[in-house]
Every structure is written in C-alpha cells, then in structure tokens.
Amino acid sequence: GFARVDTHRALRTGDPEVIYAAGKTPEQVVAIARRLHEAHPAHPVLVSRADDAVRGALRDAFGGLCTEEPVGRMVAVGAPPVVSGGKVTVLCAGTSDLPVATEAAFTARVCGAEVVQVSDVGVAGIHRLLATRPVLAASDCVVVVAGMDGALPSAVGGMVGVPIVAVPTSVGYGAAFGGLAPLLTMLNSCAPGVTVVNIDNGFGAGLAAARIVRGPRGNTEAGR
Amino acid sequence: GFARVDTHRALRTGDPEVIYAAGKTPEQVVAIARRLHEAHPAHPVLVSRADDAVRGALRDAFGGLCTEEPVGRMVAVGAPPVVSGGKVTVLCAGTSDLPVATEAAFTARVCGAEVVQVSDVGVAGIHRLLATRPVLAASDCVVVVAGMDGALPSAVGGMVGVPIVAVPTSVGYGAAFGGLAPLLTMLNSCAPGVTVVNIDNGFGAGLAAARIVRGPRGNTEAGR
Amino acid sequence: GFARVDTHRALRTGDPEVIYAAGKTPEQVVAIARRLHEAHPAHPVLVSRADDAVRGALRDAFGGLCTEEPVGRMVAVGAPPVVSGGKVTVLCAGTSDLPVATEAAFTARVCGAEVVQVSDVGVAGIHRLLATRPVLAASDCVVVVAGMDGALPSAVGGMVGVPIVAVPTSVGYGAAFGGLAPLLTMLNSCAPGVTVVNIDNGFGAGLAAARIVRGPRGNTEAGR
Amino acid sequence: GFARVDTHRALRTGDPEVIYAAGKTPEQVVAIARRLHEAHPAHPVLVSRADDAVRGALRDAFGGLCTEEPVGRMVAVGAPPVVSGGKVTVLCAGTSDLPVATEAAFTARVCGAEVVQVSDVGVAGIHRLLATRPVLAASDCVVVVAGMDGALPSAVGGMVGVPIVAVPTSVGYGAAFGGLAPLLTMLNSCAPGVTVVNIDNGFGAGLAAARIVRGPRGNTEAGR
Amino acid sequence: GFARVDTHRALRTGDPEVIYAAGKTPEQVVAIARRLHEAHPAHPVLVSRADDAVRGALRDAFGGLCTEEPVGRMVAVGAPPVVSGGKVTVLCAGTSDLPVATEAAFTARVCGAEVVQVSDVGVAGIHRLLATRPVLAASDCVVVVAGMDGALPSAVGGMVGVPIVAVPTSVGYGAAFGGLAPLLTMLNSCAPGVTVVNIDNGFGAGLAAARIVRGPRGNTEAGR
Amino acid sequence: GFARVDTHRALRTGDPEVIYAAGKTPEQVVAIARRLHEAHPAHPVLVSRADDAVRGALRDAFGGLCTEEPVGRMVAVGAPPVVSGGKVTVLCAGTSDLPVATEAAFTARVCGAEVVQVSDVGVAGIHRLLATRPVLAASDCVVVVAGMDGALPSAVGGMVGVPIVAVPTSVGYGAAFGGLAPLLTMLNSCAPGVTVVNIDNGFGAGLAAARIVRGPRGNTEAGR
Amino acid sequence: GFARVDTHRALRTGDPEVIYAAGKTPEQVVAIARRLHEAHPAHPVLVSRADDAVRGALRDAFGGLCTEEPVGRMVAVGAPPVVSGGKVTVLCAGTSDLPVATEAAFTARVCGAEVVQVSDVGVAGIHRLLATRPVLAASDCVVVVAGMDGALPSAVGGMVGVPIVAVPTSVGYGAAFGGLAPLLTMLNSCAPGVTVVNIDNGFGAGLAAARIVRGPRGNTEAGR
Amino acid sequence: GFARVDTHRALRTGDPEVIYAAGKTPEQVVAIARRLHEAHPAHPVLVSRADDAVRGALRDAFGGLCTEEPVGRMVAVGAPPVVSGGKVTVLCAGTSDLPVATEAAFTARVCGAEVVQVSDVGVAGIHRLLATRPVLAASDCVVVVAGMDGALPSAVGGMVGVPIVAVPTSVGYGAAFGGLAPLLTMLNSCAPGVTVVNIDNGFGAGLAAARIVRGPRGNTEAGR
Ligand SMILES: Nc1ncnc2c1ncn2[C@@H]1O[C@H](COP(=O)(O)O)[C@@H](O)[C@H]1O
C-alpha cells in the first residue's frame, strides 16, 4: 500500500484523523478515508484542501456520511461531532481570508468546539473590531486570520484574556511575499497570549483551538 | 514621563503586567515597575530579560517583594501567584536552551500554572523523550523549547492530546540563521496541536500556556 | 577635500542640509558642517546619528549656534527654524522606539513644522490609541514609529484622512530580523494613505512630513 | 453577507471607498460596489485590479456611472471627482511600468488631484529626465514608478522640494526577485523626501499623493 | 552537436551516466542516451525526471533495454545492475514524498545497491518509526526523505550507527518555502552522521548511498 | 543536574560521545566529560569548539588522558583511537578554512579513520587540485572544505568515485552571507556523490566520513 | 505614444538600441523597432526575449533586414555588424544554459565582436574545460554561463588573464532558488577578473563583452 | 607550511599576486608575501584588507619595497607598476564609500592602469555627476562604487560607451541589509555595459578594470 495509515492517533490524541488532499488523487483520498473510517467508525475523518473532484468522489463513496464545507474546501466523513461546551471565535480580516477562516471554523467544530465565525473585521476600520467585543468576551479561545499586514491579532490581543491562535494567509501581493509578511507580524505581536501557525493553515489553528477549549478536564477524558 | 504605562491590562486580561527590560536602564525598569505595582498591589509585575544590573536594582527597590529567577533572567515583583490547578510541562532539547525554557516556566508559574520542567530531551536520543511519557500524560499543555533543527515538537506532537506551544531558540550556528531554522521547522510541524511563538520568546510561550490551562472557567473568572 | 559638499541643495529643495554622522570622525563632521553653514548662514545644518563625541565637537566649534537633541542623537547648527504652520504628530508604539521617533520630531521641527510627539501608544492597548483621537484630528500629517509587529500605522490609518508616514524600527528580537518584520507589515498596510521609509530612518520621515505639511503654497515659496 | 462593508470610511477620511477586485468574482465586486454607492451616492467608488470581466460586469450594472481606465485596470463608479487644485506628477521609468503608473494617476484624479503623467523616463538616459524639469517644478507631489533597479526616485529626489512617493514594480527578472530589488533601492534612497509603498501598489501611491496635495486646508474640510 | 557528452565519467567514477530530462525534448534525451549507451554498452544509462513523453520515446528507441520506474520518473537503459552486497534503506515521511524516495531507491539499485524502501514513517507517530528498527539495523546506509518539518532524519539519526543521507522535499506549503524549511532542519540536525543533498534530489541521494555501501573495496574495484 | 547525558549513544552508534563546548562554561564541559568518561572509559569523549579556557580546564582535570588539537579547537579525552583501515582525505580551499578542516580531520581520526589533510587547493589554480590526484585516488571518502564560492567540491566530484562530504565555511564577506553562498553552491553541485553538512560543521563531516569508511563490516561490528 | 524612445543612445554609447520584448505585444515591438531603425538606419536594432510571435511580426515588417537567432530568442533589424577585431569566447556549463549563452553570443556579434561559442563544459568533468585552453588563450574576453552551482567561472578564472563576464542562469531546482545559488557563487568567486551580470542576462553579458574587446581605441571612436 | 602558494599565477594571468590579510596574522602575511616576492621579484605583491598591524609588519619586513595606501587598507610590495596607457576612472557616491573606492583605485594602479578617482558624486545631486562628464569621456573603463540605494551606476551607464564595473558597498543601515540593496540595484541596472562584483570588493573591481583597459594587445602580451 502507498500509505501506512496511523489508525491509532485518534485514540492517543482525541482528535479526528485528517487527510491532506492536495497532491493526492480522489481515489487515493477515498481509499485512505475508507481505511480510517473502518478502523474507528465512531470518529469522524476530516479531509482538507478538498477540491470539487475530491468532494465528489467522497460523496459518491460515503453518501450521507459526508458533511461538506465548500468554502473551507473540507469534508468530514462519519459520526457528527458532539459539542463539548468550549467556545471558539474565528475572526478574519478580509473577504479573501474566508477560505482559511472557514477551514479553521469547520475543523474546530468537527473537533467538538462551539464555533462563531465573524468576517471582514480589518484593523483599518477599528470600530468594526470594537463592535465584536461582546462576541470576544464570550469566547474561550479566539482564532484570528489575516493576510497582508497581519495586524489584526495584535489589536485583538489587547482585548481578551483567552488564548489567541493567529493564522497568517497568503492573501496579498508584492512585499506580502506569499504570507511571509503577516507571519512575521504575528510572531512579533506585542500582545500577550498570541501563538501562530503556518501560513494558510486553518486546519492547524482550528484543531489547536478545539484542544484549548476542551480545557483540562476535556484532555483528561480524551487524549491521555 | 517616558512611558504611558497600561495599568489596566491586568484587569482586562487576567495576566500580570510585564516589563521587557532589554534596552531599558535599571532606573527606567524600577520606575515602571513601581508605577504598575502601586496601581495594582494584588497583581504581580513581571520583568523579563533582566540582567544582573536590573535584578540588583529591583532587589534594592523592592526587597522581599521580589522573586528572582537568574537562569531565566526574570524577576516577579509583588503578590505570589495562586496556583489555579492546570498543569504545564516545559521540555527543552539541549542544555543551551535552558534560559529560554526557564523564562517560559517562571512566566507560567507567575501566571498561576503548576509547572514541571524537563531538560535535555533531544530527538537524537528518542528513548530520553519516551521516558517522559508519564509526565506528558499528566499535562494540560506542553511547552517545547528547541534550537538547531527544532524537531522536538513534532515528536512530542504525536504523543499527547493537549495543546503544544513550540519555542524556537537562537541556539546553533551556520544554517540555523539565528533561530530561523527551528522556527520554520516548528511552523511546518506535521504533528497536530502545535502553535509557535517568536524565537527565544519564552515569556510569550509561558503566558500562552498559562492562559490555556486556566481552562474555560479560568477565563470566565479572569479576563472578561 | 574628502567631501564634495552639495551646497546648493537647500536652495533647490527648501530643506536644511544634513550630515549623517555615523562612520565619520567628529573632525570630519565639524568640517563639513562649517562649510555648509558658511555657504548659507541663514539655513540650519542638521547632523543625525550624532553620538556624545560628535555632539561635543559641534558644541566646541559652534557654541550657541547649536541646538541639541540627545534622545534623537541630533544637532542643528544655525538659524532657528521658522514655524510654517502645518502640524505633524509623531506617534510611537513603545518606549524603545523613542530615539527614532525623536529623530523624526526634531527633524520636522527644524524643517519648519509644528510638532506634537506622543509615545507608548501600542496597538495591544487600543484604548491608548483611541485616546489620541483629538491630537490626530488636529494633524496635517502623522508619523507613526513602531518596531516588532509594526501594527500601529494600520490602526492609525483608519482614523485619519491625512498622509501617514510609517517608520519601522529595529526594536525587537528573533523573527523581527532587525526591523524586517515591521517594514513588511507597514508596506502591506491595509489602511489607505500610508507610505514607508527605511528601518530606523526617523530623519527621512521627519523631512518628508515637513514637506507634506508645507502644503502646495509652501512648496511654491521654497523649492521651485 | 460575505463582506462587512465599512461604509463610513469615506466620511472619516475624505477618500473614496475602494474595492480590490483581484480574487473576487465580478458578481461580488458589483454587489459590494452597489452597497457602497447606495450608502454615499455623492462619493465615487473605486475598483482596482479590474480585469475585462469585472469591468464588463460593472458597465452592465452601472452604465454611464462608470469611468473606465483599462491600462490601469481601474473603474470609478459614481460622482465625477472635483479637482481640488493640488498637482500630482506621475513619472515612470519604462513602458512596462505603465499599468502601475496609470493605476496611480487614475486614483489620484478620482481623489481630486490634478494629474500629469510622463512615461519612459529611465535613469539610463538622464537627458530624458532633465527634460521633465518644468513639469516637476510645477508639481506639489511627484509619484515615481520604476521596476528593475528602481533608481529613478533617487535621481528625481535631488531635483524637487516636494514630497516624492516611490512605487517599486515587479517588472524585471532574475535578481529583481519580483520587485524586491527596486523596493530596497527606494527604501535606501539617498535623496530626501522619498517615501515608499508596496510593490505594484499604484493605488496606494495615488491615494497618498492626493492626500498630500489637498494640503492642510484640504484636510480640514475633509477628514477631521 | 548541442551536448559535449562526458563519455568517460563512468570509467572514472564507477557510476552510471545520468541524463536530467527536465527541460530537454524527448528527442534530445534519446540522442544523448544513444551516444552514452553506444560508448559503454556494459554500463547502464540513467534518465531522471522522465515524464510520460520521455519514457515513451526511450521505450520506442531502446525497447527491452529499458527498465522503467514511473513513480520515481526514471528509466535505466542497458545492462541490468549487479548487486554488490551493501544494503540501503530508503525511508520517507509521507505519501507525497514517494516520487523523490523512489527516485533515490531506483538510482541506488541501478548503482548496484540492495535497496529496501519503507514509506509513511512520520515523526508525529513515533511508533511507526520504532517499528522499523529491525530494517534499520540491517542497513549499511539510510536515505531519509521528508518535506514540511523535515524532522525524520534527526529521529532516525539517534537509532543507527551508519551514514544517513537526508533529502528535503518541496512537499508542503506556506512557510515550507518550497523545501527550504526541511533543508534547514536537516542541515541543523542534532543527530550525528547526517549529510544532506538538494531539495527533491532523490537521484543524488541514491547515488551517494550506493557509493557509501560499496565500501572501501568497492571503491578500489571501481573508481580509482 | 543541568544535563541529561545520553551515555548510551556510543553503544548504539559506535561513535564517541561529543560535547559542543560553545556556550558552556569550562566547569560544565569538564563535568559532562567526566560523566561520559566514567560511564564508558574505553570510548574517547570528544569536545568541539573548545577555546583556550576549556582546553586548559580539560587538561587540568584529565591530564595525560587529553589529546589536544588547537587549530581545530578540539580535545579528545580517553582511550586513543584504533585505526580501522578506511582512508579519509580532508581537502580545503584556503588558509582561512583550516580550523574547520582540522576539526573534520581530528574528528575522523578519533572515530577510527586514517586521515590525510591537504590545504590551500583552490579552484582558481586548478593545477594545485590536479596535483592531488594520487592522494584522492587512495581515498575511501573525501571531505572538501571551502568558503566564499564553495566551488571546490564540484571540481573534486568529477575526479573520484568515492563519497564526498562537502563543508561550507563562513569564510568570506559581503554576498558570502556568512556561508550561505558556499552552502548553496555545494547543494547544487553538478558532480555526483556530493553530500553537504552545516556551515562550519567540521565535526559533522568528520564523523560522517568516519562512518562511511568503516564500510559495511565496520558497521556490523559497531552500531547495530 | 506609449514609449519615449531614446534614439540618441546609439550615438552616445556606440551600442545598438535594444528592445526587451518580454511583456510587449508584437505590434508594440514592431512600432518601436521601426522608430529606432528610421532614426538611425546605419545602426542595427536588437530585439531580445523575442518569442515566435514577435519574431514573425518582425519578419513580416522588415523582411530581409532581419537576422534571427531562435535559440537565443533574438532578432537584429538592419545593418549587419562590422567585426571590429576583438575576440569573445562564450562558454556554457550545460545544454540547458544554451538559450542564455546564445543570447550573449548573438548580442556580442551584433555589437561588433568576433565570437566563438563552446557548450557543455561542466566543472564536474574538468578535462572538458582543460581541452578548451587553446580557445581561451586566443580570447580577449570570456563570457561564462552556468546555472546550478555556478562553479565554472572560478575554474576558468585561474586559466586566463583577460576579463571574465559571468552569467548565472535560472537552470536548476530546489536550493538553486531561481538562479540565486549560481549568482552568489559567481559574486564570491576566488578567481580574479570575474564580474557578474543579472540571472539569465545574456544580453547584458554580450554587450559588456563587446565593449571590453573594442579596447581603448574602439571606445575613442565610438562613445565619447 | 600552512599555505600552498600559487607562485605561477602572475605568469599565467599577468596580474600581481594578492594576499587577503583579513583573518591572517601579520606574521602569516609577511611569510606569504616573502615567498611570493622571492619567486618573482619583478612582479609586485598586493596585500588587501591590511590593518595597521599588518601594514607595520610589512614595513618592518620589506622597508622601501612597500608602497602603502592606508585609506584603502592596501600595501604593494616590490617593483613599482609600469603604466600601460589605459585609463580607469573610479567614482564613488559618498564619503563613506572611500575605503572601497580607494582599494579599487590602488589595485588598478598596481595592475598598470592610469587611474583618476572622483568622490562624493551622489545621484541625489545630479549636477555633480553631470560635472564629471569630461573625466568620463576620457576613460576606457569606469568603476562605480556606491552603497545604500546603489543608483549611481545606472546614471553613469547612460553617459558612457565603455565598460562599467559596479561595486556595491556595505555602507547604509536597515533595509540596506549589509550591501544587499545596492548589490541588487546594480545587478538590475537598466543601463547597458554594467557588470558587478561582490559587496565591498574594491580589489576585484580594480583588477577587472585593469584587465579591461590593457585592451586586446595588453592581453596578448601578458596573460596568454
Ligand atoms: N521576553 C519578552 N519577549 C517578548 N515580549 C515581551 C517580553 N517581555 C515582555 N514582553 C512584551 O513587551 C511588552 C512590554 O514592552 P515595554 O512597554 O517596552 O516594557 C509587554 O506588554 C509584553 O507583552
């Protein structure tokens, strides 16, 4: 077989198994998903970076077992998530950051978090950010997605006392250098509590956020 | 005054105020610390990157109110932390990473976490890592500090189901490029649940970890 | 002579002549300053990056003709500036950005602008920025100085309708890469009206701001 | 809705609202433009990076309300600009820089400036630059657009006493590194009064130039 | 002729001649292969980066003389390799690294090594790596292929006492920067005995590994 | 204790234990060396990057057990190496590369190889390289050390059929960028059989070379 | 007109006018070429980076006045060059460097040099380089074109006493980073007399070489 | 001996032998110089990057045989140069570029060229450049030295028809990145006939210029 699937990770960590579909054929994705689903039917299997062809192939193969999220290019195969109670807010700076933000939101949901998604909250119109205060105050973790200058997490950072997961995106041109600019901005954020994931890595941010809001007990039940 | 101290952040976020001493004179550090301490005597004030001169000046100024951590180059002024219950483990790969790891551990403690610190757990002797399994299994968050190849968080990432905060260090030479190498390694980690802070930013990692282990309720009580 | 001094630039452009003292001996700086001052006694001569030795040598040579600004490491030799009426506000994010901000403020003043300087207005405590609104509303140009994440210009950018000159500083460590991080942040700013100068180039920002606030008529009188 | 449009920015800053069309569908662009136009029919709405499809969709939707600029890939929807009096000259070094230069010129016009555009004034034929002296002498702000070596702003910088906004372009190959070379050249310009915007950001340069030539009074009327 | 083929290298070094087919037409590849094959019919000629068209043209030209490896995009023309006895293990971290790993494995085989290939052994599931211990213990050289964080060679490095050739791949996105991240990781590996080849250079790794396992005597017979 | 010494690595891998002395106090180095030496008195302990103070402290502590190599800044503590028979040649391009080349040569010797060192064989005087042919022809592995353009391994690569380990050095200035230039040159070497280690990493190259020349049997006896 | 053609440069510098066709339509190229040709019918007009469409359009427009060089993607329009006597040798390392080498050779010829072109002279087969000694000894200037490791100019540099113009190419992959690797190699060449042009800039190298071999008198007649 | 001195290069290439003194002890420099001088007493030996100690040691060792150039940090030992007739002009942009420019001028002189040096000719005061026209018109080669924006060679490039050797310097700060900015500017110069050497490499530029002005005949006599 072309893949040595790690069918025990879900048990070890409490997270769903994930297939990164970029660079794989629809057939390969379906085959891996089937193996993972059969090993642990009670755990959802996530597929990220799933284009139309991959989503179609999964639908053909698993039918009603699939939950699709076309904006975030994701599919979940299998058991629907049980919400565990922690609240994640996913903010994004611009309309073009939506695919990455939605990938984060969908991932966090499939990992058991309750998720609110708020879009187009750029720093250059600070009143829009201030208007999200009530939502932020009710969050246990905030995922902040931004490209170009990546300044949003710094502004959010001063407004909350919960962990902030920052996601730089490749949105922008010129000296954005494919997401390098917001990545550096976020790593250098003056605001406390900000940690960072890879450029465009909505999946990683969503999963980390879901782990965070499970809280200490959540971890006891799951991954130990 | 040379500094417009933000004396309300502690109330807003539940974290101690922090003074980054690098590039400040001992007198400036003492003055800012005094202002912050007087504004909220019940909250500790943290000083990071405190060299011998700064630590001496703080000792002279605040006496028994100071808790010092010379390896991590930190001082806390004021009320001792109340442990909130969440457990943070701080791992580091090599002896040379100790100052950054200790900065993280001390920060997390001052922010209320219960902290265990384990050193010299390089990936190149994987049995040393495997031997830490019991400690990892009892953690609510793991901070992983490494320079050079920065490979440790990826290995840890497959062993736990709790959030991992990775800290690249500037330890190394040549193609380590001042910490760029481990920074990129960690951002590209294949292991789920890993988020990253700036090179040598033990303070940021410790504070994020403390926020994470406060858990949802902790946040409710503190920062909202 | 070691320098082919351009004694006509002041006439062509309306700006003072400037000597960049870094890498020059105090004697060289005094000699160049003397030549420029004698050519146009009615125009001030600016010296930037002037350390203690250079400032001492200028004081010895020109006595009461010198105006010194030690924080900004600058000296003006000669005729005091005539304020032309335009207003420049110089904001900076942190205490450590003060030398660069002060270089900008002093330069703008010597170039004829009316200058207000406000410090320690980080994005991570957004209320401090909001509190500067009345000052910003009275400005004809805003210079914004910030290191680390360089997020401040983006936040200011949404609050004013006048030109903003952003100055990244080398304040920070690790992935700040000597000012590269805030430089990229500022170049990618989502806020309109932001232009950028070199890292730590307070002089360039101050001069550009002074040219801006002279306004169309100012230009007519001066540089044509 | 996919976009949280900031319909008040025009009032706050005195600039037109702008839609960056790259990465948006024609339908999305039309919908956002409609919302902005309806909110403030007296202010023009700018669309940048508008390809044939987007320009067609805007023409279909708004008809005679549209002003098109195909070279600069821009469209203005709504009220024609009232010229305020300040003069902007837009210079470019080579024929290939024309799209960016035209984006700057059109933006400055829509923002109320009087604009002159001069093309193909490379530094390698310095007499062509010297021939533009009369035009430069009548300008209140000069926008200089150049790719490859980006040397033009330095040469222009010594010829005028007004603010210069430099725009690096991605024109070139090899060690031009997508515009990095002219960006660094411009940031390091030895000429006073030069500020810089992002690679290919004609829009940003045009808007900043228009703000500059409004002059102090212009600002009083508009953005305060 | 367009190529000055070095028909004596095989004699000097004991390795097969290799044609890098990327950027060459199928006709050019066939012509060079023919010249090399005719010069030394007893030595195999390797073709790397051979797409479908090149493989087809070689098949048409050389028929049964060809051995094809489509996953590794390679073809060997001529005499089958004689296994010399040394053992190379080729490990790879993920399914997407397979083309590069297979290029390495096929090259090593054509150069006379006995090769075992093991795939999908990521560091994030360390038990999968530990399970390969028996295979590693029987190896004279280990080639380790990994993209993204490139952490696998460091973990393998602590488990064996034989040379390790690490191959970074361009698999990944964002801050993987086309393979730069795993390249730096591998160059900074804390494990002894690790040397590194260019990103995606499976061929170079396979050839170096084959030279290594020939051992001292092998070298005596071949390249001297 | 500050260090969790891996006292079993020598048994696992057949290599001496190594202490990287940079950034450690002489006392720390002596303490670690003592622990390692006592655990396996029959294996030498290597200390790299040992400055005068560290070398003095080791001499004081271990007396005649020490073998010193001041040019390569190394010390071996304990049992003298048994030469295993394989031959390593260490070439370097310029006089300034000698410390790194000597670090490699000494390491390889302590690891049991027979070593010949040849210096000042730059590519710009190709006859000097051609004159080394007899030495190269008698080698089982060649370590090539070069800074600046790093071209030497490519030239050597066409002359031998044994593995080549290339070591870039930080010798040079300007666009050498601290060793980046020769590192890239070596990674892109057109010559087969070249693998690369970190900038200035003579230790890593020497150890890898010693593993290579042990040959298959050597490995069997040692590290399995 | 879209282009402000510098029709006097040929007179000032003695070189043909050149049109860089990349990013221009065939119609634009023909129009500029016509203007330049009509201004100075006695000087050839060069067109670089001319693809099939551009070459076709030039052929249609100028017929027999065109000299085409498809490998180098160049066309000369007008008066055939008069050979001035100086000799340029253009060497290239690999078959894939031919387009750039041919651009250099054709340019040098049109600028009046006598040109010999030798291909596929890689450093990894040093005897091929040594075989070119007689050609090199008869040269007044050597242009050396190489991608990947870019080591060839260093080797050539030790063999001749005439100026060497080195051209890095974008041939290669991975850590070649689009030609950055050979560019740095060449800039750091240890061989005296080597100067460097932009990546893939065969035109620039050919023109510089032609200027060099004109010799002092040539310059007197032409460009002064 | 620590150095394998290439005592025949002078015969092969016609240039003096050169010793790069940086990183060598005064004793090493004297020893190498003695060996080279004794081998070919009729050829001068050049020493570059010679600080006070090295210059003193050479004076002590060779007395009147030394010619010193302290600004350029150079010494020539032995036979004074015979001027061959070709003319090199060395221009530099600022006072701080003088050490590099003087290294170039002195080297060219020792290699037999007639040299004129003109300083402080920045692009930002274009009239100073235009004033050098007569000097430029009498040159057979122009060396142009500049830091910061590195724009000077582009401006000079349009004024002459002879080869231009551009030298970027490390003068500047911030986004000059140690000379990277002017290096890229010069490599991307739009002016024909410009070739580039390493950052701060005055020696390399001077030697290349001297080779260029020897002209074809000069080469015949010397290096063939
Ligand atoms: N070691 C550290 N690394 C990064 N940021 C820090 C560190 N210590 C303090 N800070 C941050 O720097 C800010 C204080 O900066 P300052 O006002 O210059 O003292 C605090 O709000 C912290 O968030």
Ligand SMILES: Nc1ncnc2c1ncn2[C@@H]1O[C@H](COP(=O)(O)O)[C@@H](O)[C@H]1O
């Ligand atoms: N000069 C060196 N360069 C690179 N790695 C080294 C060097 N010397 C020792 N090492 C590695 O660093 C590890 C020891 O690090 P430490 O535990 O900090 O002494 C050893 O396992 C070696 O693999």
Ligand SMILES: Nc1ncnc2c1ncn2[C@@H]1O[C@H](COP(=O)(O)O)[C@@H](O)[C@H]1O
């Ligand atoms: N292949 C090339 N590479 C670099 N520069 C070139 C090339 N071809 C033409 N040029 C330069 O580009 C200028 C023409 O640019 P343009 O006005 O856009 O046609 C000429 O003056 C040449 O100096």
Ligand SMILES: Nc1ncnc2c1ncn2[C@@H]1O[C@H](COP(=O)(O)O)[C@@H](O)[C@H]1O
């Ligand atoms: N300032 C310099 N910059 C660059 N290369 C130099 C310089 N001075 C000498 N060289 C070169 O370095 C070589 C001498 O190096 P070394 O053998 O270390 O003295 C000579 O062959 C020169 O080509």
Ligand SMILES: [Mg+2]
């Ligand atoms: Mg928006």
Ligand SMILES: [Mg+2]
């Ligand atoms: Mg250790």
Ligand SMILES: [Mg+2]
């Ligand atoms: Mg502060």
Ligand SMILES: [Mg+2]
């Ligand atoms: Mg042109």
Ligand SMILES: [Mg+2]
């Ligand atoms: Mg896998």
Ligand SMILES: [Mg+2]
């Ligand atoms: Mg030498």
Ligand SMILES: [Mg+2]
């Ligand atoms: Mg070839």
Ligand SMILES: [Mg+2]
């Ligand atoms: Mg000057």
